[in-house]
Amino acid sequence: MAGEGEFDFIARRLAPLTSDHPGAYGLKDDGAILAPPDGCAFAVTSDTLVEGVHFPTGEDPFRAGWKALAANVSDLTAMGATPGPYLLNIVWPKAGFAGRVDRFVDGLAQAQKAFAMTLVGGDTTSADGPWTLSITAFGVVKAGRTPHRGGAKPGDFLLVSNRIGDAYLGLQQHLGRAIFSDSSLSQHVDQKFAAPTPPVVLASILQDYASAAIDVSDGLLGDINHILQASGLSTHIDLGDLPLSEAGRDWVARQDNEPAARLALATGGDDYEIVACVPQESVAQFSAACAQAGQGVTVLARLEPGTGLRVTFRGKAMDADILGFTHF
């Protein structure tokens, strides 16, 4: 999308998304002016999504737009940051993007409204290659109060928000490898896979109570391992404790090997839920604040000195052959 096409796309479709931020100059300038509120800082995160790598080739562009923003909102939430401005960098494939532009911007517009965000800048170009979207998102944090991966302490409890595994089941359904006879369950997992809604209301609660947090984007066990490595701690997760949705329980009940099925849900990725580490004395207040905000949380483990993640199912060690298939 070179020359006039690019300028027209920016002026006609993207510029209206900046109307809440005068410092974006309607995308007519080389950049935007941004400042956090007094006493606050920005948390900044950036994700690149490539068609055929991070979302399926031929994906509905509406969903691609939504998911690109949601992935960054999930990162911000884990940092205790309330989403605000964002930049969008697009590389359109030279062939065959024209039919996608409007659906994509519609998805982006709906997501930015849902997450209370505003486009403020970016870049648009085209090339002989796959459709590529980079989003750089800014969240507001109270200065000095950001949970990060390395902040957990021995004795902290490890909790996860809401349900785990539905996005994995949505992907399997998309690939024709999982079937739900109940259409409400089918729609539920499709929604969690294609148009996830990170629990943004947890951001300020994490700021108040969490010693460490991460969003579940590489799979629950993998992301727990990121915290353990960054904080220099160990823990033990029992797959019987996984918080499953009705769809998750329905699917697990139909699998021959329950530990393997639960392990798939705990390593499948893209849940966009939050893993939080909370000091023992704050667990009750943290859980109550989450419930007040309409978000379920489940205690999964307590953190201990040492290194490594031990995984069991109902107290029994997992078969090494099963664990060997995963990379967490």
Next chain:
Amino acid sequence: MAGEGEFDFIARRLAPLTSDHPGAYGLKDDGAILAPPDGCAFAVTSDTLVEGVHFPTGEDPFRAGWKALAANVSDLTAMGATPGPYLLNIVWPKAGFAGRVDRFVDGLAQAQKAFAMTLVGGDTTSADGPWTLSITAFGVVKAGRTPHRGGAKPGDFLLVSNRIGDAYLGLQQHLGRAIFSDSSLSQHVDQKFAAPTPPVVLASILQDYASAAIDVSDGLLGDINHILQASGLSTHIDLGDLPLSEAGRDWVARQDNEPAARLALATGGDDYEIVACVPQESVAQFSAACAQAGQGVTVLARLEPGTGLRVTFRGKAMDADILGFTHF
């Protein structure tokens, strides 16, 4: 670059570039924490460069790394912003990137040192497509003192920094279309094309004196036109007034059609110099401050009410056939 290769690249080569910014958490977290100094705001700009589109296929990766950062520094300078932190998003081509990584990071490291910047985050992935680099750069501006494209007023003078056209001549030399018998001229235009150094010291001077500014990245006349359109003004540029380097004068003297040759230099792009609009009463102080900072400036025109850019050569209207080949 998926899996361990990606994590290793980030930890081994990119994380050391963040050592000046604790809020980058050594690239181990989902994002970075940033805040401008008290009383200041961030100017934020983002550019995506695709191999084969924005830099030549097979480009020395050292130069690609340098140029990616320089392009953003140029935008920040035009906004009166002093460069600071930046994010880097890379899509490596699946085939054949291994030999490029070290040279690329060396170029990036040298550029970030030259421009006093610090890596704070980003994303790394790989795909079947061209090498793609997105840089999002933050500059610090005094709140409320940012020159932008739409701020020029009738009667303001229009000035340009240093020399124009050398990057165009470097590209032509790279393509085998321009030859310099003097090796120092040859090296000069190659340097301006492949490893440009935007005049960052002008940022604070622009904040103090300029009503509007833009960096020359689309060609001098095209970028002047962006200011005219955003500010709702007109002006007249005489190509005889172009500030040319010794290489530029040498090359022009060897061309059959001088007006066409000068027009090529004035529309060729990527000079990464600054066009500034300055109120009449501040032109002398602005010029003196630039000279003090070691940067030449040339007055090119005065801005008038109306619309459009009139181009002449030594007072004579340009041939419509010549102008017709350009897009500014």
